[in-house]
Every structure is written in structure tokens, then in C-alpha cells.
Amino acid sequence: MKRNYEYLLSDLNLLKGVGTKTSNLLKRKKINTIFDLLWKLPKSYTDRSLSSKIKDLKIDEIQTITIIPLKYSFPRVRNLPNRVLCKDDTGEIDCVFFNSYEGYIKKILPIGKEVTISGKIKYFRNKYQLTNPKYISEDSSIIKQKHNSYSLTEGISEKVYNKIILQIINNLPQIEEWHSKDILKKFNNISWNDSIKKLHEPENIGKFKENFYQRLAYDEIFSTFLVNSEIRKKIKRIKKTKKIFDIKKQNEIISKLNFSLTNDQNKTLSEINKDLCSENKMFRLLQGDVGSGKTIVSLLSAFNTVNSGFQVAVMAPTEILARQHFLLAKKLFSQNIKIDLLSGKSSYKDKKIILNKISNKQIDIIFGTHALFQKKVEFKKLGLIIIDEQHKFGVNQRKKLSDKAGKDCDVLLMTATPIPRTLTMTIYGDMDLSIIREKPNIRKPVKTYSKLEDKIDDVIKFVKKEIKLGNQIFWVCPLIEESKKIDHSSAIKKSEYLNKLFPKQVFLLHGKTTTDEKEVILNKFLKNEFKILVSTTIIEVGIDFPNANVIIIENANKFGLSQLHQLRGRVGRGSKESSCILMFKSNLSDNAKKRINILKDSNDGFKISEEDMKLRGFGDILGFKQSGIKNFRLADPIHNHNLFILAEKEMKRIENYNEDISKFKPLIKLYDRADIINDIA
The missing domain is CATH 3.40.50.300 (P-loop containing nucleotide triphosphate hydrolases)
Structure with a gap:
């Protein structure tokens, strides 16, 4: 049997007692591997460790007793229960079974043998009674312990579930430590293996501030940062043709605007221009509050790209928004810049003409919806993709988009959804980030x-x-x-x-x-x-x-x-x-x-989003959980804010020293990111 981290990524069928039926029941709960089972945490526990005598039993409470079966009573009348009269040195009790076979009952309660049994005590016809007890064994140590309670999939009993979890805990591989000594000190040097064991100990339920829990939450956060860092590095390694343009032409357009750009708009435009002129591919998110003026910045970036000899594609989530961007661009730019709109309402003939113009570089900037990235749309020299309202794209989709864009094509994604810093670090950590907080002076507060x-x-x-x-x-x-x-x-x-x-x-x-x-x-x-x-x-x-x-x-x-x-x-x-x-x-x-x-x-969207996260939890912020963008198992951007900052600091240190990240391979693989970066040595 595998005993390195790959054991944890094995199919559930590898576990003893997990057949096809149980495996399918678990998979319905999105538990597909042994590792997935570790994150279904106990919500409470039942203490069966204390043993009682029959004379001291308390009705309607779960009690553990050691008894000797005396006599079977198996009625021949259907629907009547089977009974086993049992005793200890202080009294008698009936063990009652509905729908259990005689052979099974004789096996678990052999006459004259000492057996430990646990369950809820009832009193019927002047006698103590235990009905359908699930915890029975001749080995009292199996029963006399604390048993965890989980949110169970229908069809799997608590006893079976505990048995499966215990089997995994007992078989946990000793994984080589991936964190530095400095990081481990923050969590009192507790190992991943010991942390997992403590996570499932009954006494530790709800102890979110303990070292074992914090360490595992940090692992989860840091693994996400590692993946984002690798994606950023991969994109940065792509060498592209530098875009060369005359900044004076951009400034001429700015001077004709009926408003002045804010400091944030100027700073962001400068960051984008630097990326465009670099030999490294741009993969940048422009995040701004509603009404902060992201569109004008993106159109000026498009203008500079065209003036460097490249084409630009601007994608919006709806046709009406694409049309609005198109009309604004027509108003801003001279007729020397050839602009068009690829609309779903265009006739087949018009679409064919537009597609032909795109492929022959007779269109400089094309506006449209997601249809812009269909196979039939072929660009002669695409240099920049701008995507508005991009929060509908996950990490995988963004990576594929960047790959599809080609080596000379820069990517600028925009969102009007201000989100807290901890979420930005996690959700958009694969990208460089520009933020526009200021609102233009012409915008009056609502x-x-x-x-x-x-x-x-x-x-x-x-x-x-x-x-x-x-x-x-x-x-x-x-x-x-x-x-x-x-x-x-x-x-x-x-x-x-x-x-x-x-x-x-x-x-x-x-x-x-x-x-x-x-x-x-x-x-x-x-x-x-x-x-x-x-x-x-x-x-x-x-x-x-x-x-x-x-x-x-x-x-x-x-x-x-x-x-x-x-x-x-x-x-x-x-x-x-x-x-x-x-x-x-x-x-x-x-x-x-x-x-x-x-x-x-x-009216500050960033401040509002921070307050929203405190009140509602990070999963509810504009439906990010529903969008599947991020769903941590343990980590929480509100309660573990310090861990996000620690992970960010450690990631920057690793990047600055260009450290080999191959030692983190188990961490990345375990946290199910191998589909994004699968070529770590």
C-alpha cells in the first residue's frame, strides 16, 4: 500500500469496508478521495468511555455497560422483536432487536460471554431496555471511548463513518515537512500529520485558534498562493514583442476630455503602459469601484496598443455594454482608428465582412461579447484583450484565456466589484493588480x-x-x-x-x-x-x-x-x-x-465590502461561493486574516530569493491544484 502523500489522493475503494455502495454515497457529497474525507469534521461527540452498572442506569441517556447474555427469545410471530436477556452483578436488562437475524444476534451476544454494549437506555414493563444497540463488542476498548458525530450521508451509519476515519488516521503517511523552520515556529512546530490527528480528536471540536487548526488553515492558504505565484511566473516567462508608441498621442486625447483623470487613473494607466512596453506578457486585473472610471483607462490602453501596430479585442458581458464601450471609443478616437462592433444582431453577411476585416487587420479595435473568442474569429495581429466584468472567470479559465491569446497578446481584465484584500489576494493572486479607488470629480456621491x-x-x-x-x-x-x-x-x-x-x-x-x-x-x-x-x-x-x-x-x-x-x-x-x-x-x-x-x-465600495464580509462571511460576497471561485475547507479570510498576510509575506520571500518550490509538490498536489500546474519537479 502507498504510504507517501499519494495514498491520500487514492480512490475511496482502497479503504477496508468501503465498497461500491459506500463509495457512491460519499461521492454524492463530493468526497472522491481519501484526502477529501479528512475535511468532513466532527460536529460533536458521544462519550461512551464511562462504564455504568445496570442498577445505576439513567433513562433516555446514552450509557455503556458490560453484561453477560443469559437467554434468547426469538418469537415466531412476524413483526415481534427478538430479545436477549442480559445481566451484570446488579440487575438485568433486555437487548431488543427489530429486523435483525437470529444468527447475527447470537454472534454479537454469545450466551455466557462478557460483552460491552452502549446505547440509549429505555424502561419498559419494569425492566431496563436497549433497542437496536449499534455499539457491541467483546473487546471493551473498542466501545469505551469518545465517538465523533459527523454530518452523515444517508445510508452511512456513525459507527461505519468513525471506523473509516479511524482507519485513515491510523494509516496517515509521514509526509516530509514542506515549511521553513521560521514558519513552523509560528505554529509551535506541529507537523501536518499530528495536526490532522488533532483535528479529529473529540476534545478539539471547534478549537479554531489552536496551533493544529491554524497550521492546516495556513497550508490551505499558502497552497493557493503557491499556485498563483507559479501561474504569474509562467506568464511572465513568455517573451513578447515590446509595444512601442508615442505617449504624446495618448496625452492629446486626455487633454480633450471634459474632465481630469484622477491620480489613481493616471497611476493605473502608467502601470498598464509599462506592461505594454515590457518584453514580458501583461496579465493584469484592473479593479475599481462603480463609477471610478475604469473604462476610459482601458480605452486609452487600447489606443496605445493600436498605435504600436497591434489590434485590440474588447469583450463585455452583455451586448448593450459592448455597444456602449464601442460608442464611447468612437467619440474618443479619430477616424484613423478603425473600430467596429461584432453584434449577435448583425446579419450573416455583415458578420462575414467584419470577420474578414479582423483577419486582414482592417479593424484596429473590435468590441463584442464572448463571441469574440470563437474559433472563427481570427486576428491578424492581436496585441491586447480587454475583458470587462471578469469575476465570472475562475483561475483555470483565466490561464486558458492567456494561453489562447498568444505570446504577443497582453491581457487586461476589469471588475467593478471591490472585494476585501484577503479575497483579492486569493481570488486574483495569479494576476498583477491595479486599483482605482478615487471617483472622478464630476461624479457626485449618491x-x-x-x-x-x-x-x-x-x-x-x-x-x-x-x-x-x-x-x-x-x-x-x-x-x-x-x-x-x-x-x-x-x-x-x-x-x-x-x-x-x-x-x-x-x-x-x-x-x-x-x-x-x-x-x-x-x-x-x-x-x-x-x-x-x-x-x-x-x-x-x-x-x-x-x-x-x-x-x-x-x-x-x-x-x-x-x-x-x-x-x-x-x-x-x-x-x-x-x-x-x-x-x-x-x-x-x-x-x-x-x-x-x-x-x-x-459610498466607498472597498470599505463596504470589508464590512459586508464581516457581517455575512466571505462566501456570500456577490455570490463568489456560488461562482465556484474559492471555497476553502478550513481557512476563512475574516478569522484568519493574519494567516493570509503571513502567507503573502512568505510567498514574496520565496519569489525574491527565487527558491526551488519542488519541496511544495505534495502540498500543491494534496490541495487539488495539479490540473493547473502539473509539471513541478
Whole structure:
């Protein structure tokens, strides 16, 4: 049997007592290897170590006794239980079995032999009774111990599960230490092997601050940092043709803007330009709060790339956002820069013409959705890919994108999702990072108010006043249709209500709206053809509606802080004063009150995301857990913030000294990252 770390990556069938049925049950819980089983932690334990006499038994409690079976009673009438009369030197007890065969009962409770038994005690017809006891053995040491309780897969008993875990613990390989002495000192020199054993000891349940737990959480964090570092190094090793351009041409465009770039925008543009002019491939994330001006920075980067003789592809998550970027670029750049839009609505003939122009370098910058990266799209000289709202891409997808882009093509990914530093380090650690925190001076802070839902008449008066001034309104509801189970306002019901008050001025948008219908509705709203857009949260991402300066969010307490901030970012895009009204019921929880107050006090998305993570946990921040971007088993960016900082510091030290990371191979393999970097020596 393998006894190095590869044993832990073996299939479950390698374990004694784990056949096809048990293996399939475990795999349904995403437990595919022996290693996976180690992270299903005990939630409580039952102490069966203390032995009692029959005369001292307590009813309805789990007790352990040593008894001698005296007599079997196997009735011939169906549905009646089998009984075994047992005794010790203080009294008698019946062991009762339903649906158990005579042979099995005689085997586990042989007449005249001393047996230790444990289970919940009942009292029936003036006699103590144990029904269907699972813990029975002639070897008392097997029973007299603390037994862990786990969240079990249906069909696997606690006894079987404990037996499987104990087998793994007893067979744990002695893995050579991968951490430096300085790191190990931080955890009192405890080994990985001993940490795992302590993790499953009943007395250690919930001891998250102990050295064994901290060490394992650190392993998990550090393995992620290692992988990210390797990906960064691999991309940096790709030598590309330097992009050479005249910075004066960029500055001419900046001078014609009707606003000044912020310090953060200038700093970020400088970082990107340095990457473009380098012989190393750029793989950079541009992270900025809603309305911070990422798009102008990315378009200036595109302009510089074109002026160095290369083409640029700009990909947006929706066609309407791609069109908006396209129109802004046309406004910014002279006709010397050849720009086009690859639209799903274009005719076959037009698409063919555009594809032909791309392949012949008759288009400098092409805008579109994910269709830009289909096989039929061939670039003559692609030098930069810009992807907006990239948080839908995981580490694997980003690596594949970089590989596909080719050696001379730089990659710039953008997101308007400010997230806490510990999450940024983890989720985007494979990339270089530029952050825009400042907002342009032309952006006025959105004023945020809270309002009880029974004060809706006040809100309607406010809406009427805004419409008279020529403004537009977003009205956000959590649900599409009315629900009997959940007392939330539905988008459909609300649009019907508002239609009566504002005839022909209300449109509805929700998750069941087709893509084509959605594009038509949003374009009409953009052209100010109606005044109120009732919507679910699908209006979160990216589009500028300069004339929309009010957003009303119903049941605001049901949303996370980050999501509310993203929704609020749909207004305040123009020069007008903007408002966000958070509507809620009177019976708010303390957390809901905190969320609403934080949002009213701040327009800083980074600060808000930190508070959101503290209140809700990192998995809930804008659905990162649901997106499968990161799901730690032990580590938590809130509670283990110090470990993230320690891992980052250690990673930088290793990179600065260019240390050989082959000793970390078991760590990386164990934490299931071999599919990303599988060629470590």
C-alpha cells in the first residue's frame, strides 16, 4: 500500500469496508478521495468511555455497560422483536432487536460471554431496555471511548463513518515537512500529520485558534498562493514583442476630455503602459469601484496598443455594454482608428465582412461579447484583450484565456466589484493588480435614504417630482412573481401597480426576459423613451444610464451590502444629483439595520465590502461561493486574516530569493491544484 502523500489522493475503494455502495454515497457529497474525507469534521461527540452498572442506569441517556447474555427469545410471530436477556452483578436488562437475524444476534451476544454494549437506555414493563444497540463488542476498548458525530450521508451509519476515519488516521503517511523552520515556529512546530490527528480528536471540536487548526488553515492558504505565484511566473516567462508608441498621442486625447483623470487613473494607466512596453506578457486585473472610471483607462490602453501596430479585442458581458464601450471609443478616437462592433444582431453577411476585416487587420479595435473568442474569429495581429466584468472567470479559465491569446497578446481584465484584500489576494493572486479607488470629480456621491415600506406614498410623490424634472427611475424588487411563502414584493406585481400610476411610462425586466427583449428594453430606457424600469437584480452590472438618477430598492434588508452598493452604482452616472431609497419592513434584524446604516454612511465600495464580509462571511460576497471561485475547507479570510498576510509575506520571500518550490509538490498536489500546474519537479 502507498504510504507517501499519494495514498491520500487514492480512490475511496482502497479503504477496508468501503465498497461500491459506500463509495457512491460519499461521492454524492463530493468526497472522491481519501484526502477529501479528512475535511468532513466532527460536529460533536458521544462519550461512551464511562462504564455504568445496570442498577445505576439513567433513562433516555446514552450509557455503556458490560453484561453477560443469559437467554434468547426469538418469537415466531412476524413483526415481534427478538430479545436477549442480559445481566451484570446488579440487575438485568433486555437487548431488543427489530429486523435483525437470529444468527447475527447470537454472534454479537454469545450466551455466557462478557460483552460491552452502549446505547440509549429505555424502561419498559419494569425492566431496563436497549433497542437496536449499534455499539457491541467483546473487546471493551473498542466501545469505551469518545465517538465523533459527523454530518452523515444517508445510508452511512456513525459507527461505519468513525471506523473509516479511524482507519485513515491510523494509516496517515509521514509526509516530509514542506515549511521553513521560521514558519513552523509560528505554529509551535506541529507537523501536518499530528495536526490532522488533532483535528479529529473529540476534545478539539471547534478549537479554531489552536496551533493544529491554524497550521492546516495556513497550508490551505499558502497552497493557493503557491499556485498563483507559479501561474504569474509562467506568464511572465513568455517573451513578447515590446509595444512601442508615442505617449504624446495618448496625452492629446486626455487633454480633450471634459474632465481630469484622477491620480489613481493616471497611476493605473502608467502601470498598464509599462506592461505594454515590457518584453514580458501583461496579465493584469484592473479593479475599481462603480463609477471610478475604469473604462476610459482601458480605452486609452487600447489606443496605445493600436498605435504600436497591434489590434485590440474588447469583450463585455452583455451586448448593450459592448455597444456602449464601442460608442464611447468612437467619440474618443479619430477616424484613423478603425473600430467596429461584432453584434449577435448583425446579419450573416455583415458578420462575414467584419470577420474578414479582423483577419486582414482592417479593424484596429473590435468590441463584442464572448463571441469574440470563437474559433472563427481570427486576428491578424492581436496585441491586447480587454475583458470587462471578469469575476465570472475562475483561475483555470483565466490561464486558458492567456494561453489562447498568444505570446504577443497582453491581457487586461476589469471588475467593478471591490472585494476585501484577503479575497483579492486569493481570488486574483495569479494576476498583477491595479486599483482605482478615487471617483472622478464630476461624479457626485449618491445620497442614500431608508424608508419604511408603508411610507410608499412619500416615495411615489418623490418619483413624480423627479419625472417632472425629466429624470428616470430604477425600481428593484427581489422576486419575479408573488410568493406565498416569502413576503417580498414581486417585480411583476410592482410594475402593474406603477403602471396604474404612470401609464405607458413603466417597463419590466427580470431573469425570464429573453436576451433580445432585454436589449430592446434597455435601449429604450437609455434613449429616455420611458421613465421607470422595474427590475430584479439583473441590472447590477456595468451600463451607464446618465439620465437615471433614482434607484428604489425594495426589501433592501434581504440583500448583502456589496450587492446593494452595486445596485446603487446604476445611478449617479451623469452630472445630476442622484438618490438611492432603501425600502424595508419595520421588523428589521440588528444585522439588517447595520447594513443599511453602513450604506447610508459610505459610498466607498472597498470599505463596504470589508464590512459586508464581516457581517455575512466571505462566501456570500456577490455570490463568489456560488461562482465556484474559492471555497476553502478550513481557512476563512475574516478569522484568519493574519494567516493570509503571513502567507503573502512568505510567498514574496520565496519569489525574491527565487527558491526551488519542488519541496511544495505534495502540498500543491494534496490541495487539488495539479490540473493547473502539473509539471513541478
